[in-house]
Amino acid sequence: MTFPDLPDPQRAWAYLPASPLSGAAEGPLVGLTFSVKDLYGVPGWPLRASTRAPVPDPGESMLVRRLLDLGASAVGKTHLHEVALGITGMNGFGGTTHPFDPERVPGGSSSGAAVSVALWQVDFALGTDTGGSIRVPAAWCGVVGYKPTKGHPAWSTEGVLPLSWTCDHAGPLARDMRTIVQVQEALTGQTVAPQDWAGVKVGLWLPEGWVDDTVREALRLYAARLAGLGATVEAVPFPEVLDAYSPIVLSEAAQVHSEALKETEPGFLPFTHASLRQGQALTEEEVRAAFAHRAGYRAQLDDLLSRFDVLLAPAVPTPPPLVGQEEVEVGEGRLPLRRAVLRLTAPFSLLGAPTVALPSTAPFVGVQLVGRHGEDDRLLGLALALEG
Structure with missing residues (x-):
């Protein structure tokens, strides 16, 4: 199969060159292929961020260059939720659909990234995560x-x-x-060893009413599995952080796209355009207050992770919703999809903690494991042990 003829009914691919961008002839990643979310600058490849609006040029991605130098080959660029401001996969080019059910969303914003690996089109995909944009599509795909x-x-x-x-x-x-571990080891030069779960203290974060029955049961079974491996599991509280997350993200996104926003109709989808205008309208006082809330949440998370080795949490509130679905039914009733998803994933990007999303026993319902800041290799080692 030639790469330009790669079948793409899901609209996962934003750009496919005539041939892949070959990596170095020698290196630890020789033989692996990867896709690149269309936010990464790659010389000679277009960057549109899956929008019809003009976007700034970020220059060349140092991460893509490093992966090529380590021997991996880049196949092409994948679509995302428009400018990464969303969690379903909608964009200015028709939107990306689920790899196995065209009526459902793949999650976002790294939607094409998840589809490209789920369909075995590449070995790994580069995504970005601002509020769940790697973990949500991983869980739903x-x-x-x-x-x-x-x-x-x-x-x-x-x-x-x-x-x-x-x-x-x-x-x-x-x-x-x-x-994932092979790529991590190549980038860091450090070995990631499987970690024994015996004696590991796990904080189970499953707020009452935030998920549906399918997700609740999947988390219960996952917690039981960890306990069976010798971990201790204890329920823990943590608040919703969207009062800090949303003002920070929207205000900064509006600054990123300030040139496009000078136009009356810059070309964004209506929801994206409205969200960016909302960010533009935030006052300095409102943004300062959001950062103050963030500092408080960081102190709470640090306290939790001083008492527990990892946190176990749902990655999504429900299985994948239908394309165009704007609300989901969870334990506490019907909620806007965006809020239902982000309140589960945004804490760990807002606060910068390393997190992995892993499949559970329920189809297309993932879980999150959250580690201590800077202890990425230990977290990856724990996750790796679950796969053995």
Whole structure:
């Protein structure tokens, strides 16, 4: 199969060159292929961020360059939820659909990334995660996603079009943890060893009413599995953080796209345009208050992770919703889809903690494992042990 003829009924691919961008002839990633979310700057490849509006040029991605130097080959660019401001996969080019059910969404914003690995079109995919944009599509597409600690030196966001510089992370998706670990080891030069779960203290974060019965049962079974491996599992509280997350992200996104917003009709989809205008209208006082709330939440998370080794949480509130579905039914009733999803995933990007999304026993319902800041390799080792 030639790459330009790669079948794409899901509209996952934003750009496919005539042939892949070949990696170095020698290196630890030789033989692996990857897709690139269309926020990463790649010389000679267009960057549209899946929007019809004009976007800034971020320059060349240092992460893509590093992966090529390590031997991996880049197949092409994948679509995303428009400018990464959303969690379903809708964009200015028709939107991406689920890899196995065209009536459902794949999750976003790294929608095409998840589809490209779920369909075995590449070995791993580069995504970004600002509020759940790696973990949500990983969960809904049945693959694995890793959001590193904020500022991890191996996962550079230089040369990546931002959504929110406070919350943005670069990271990979793959079909299994072994591939994620192989890429991590190549980038860091450090070995990631499987970790024994015996004696590990797990904080189970499953707020009452926030998920449906399918997700609740999947979390219960996952917690029981960890307990069976010797971990201790204890329920823990943590608040909703959207009062901090939303003002920070929307205000920074409006600054990123300030040139386009000078136009009356810049070309964004209506929801994206309205959200960016909302961010533009926020006052300095409102943004300062959001950062103050963020500092308080960071202290609470640090306290939790001083008492527990990892947190276990749902990655999504329900199985994948239908295309165009704007509300979901969870334990406490019908809620806007965006809020129902983001309140589960946004804490760990807002606060920069390393997190992996892993499949559960329920189809297309993933879980999150959250580690301590800077302890990425230990978190990956724990996740790797679950796959053995």
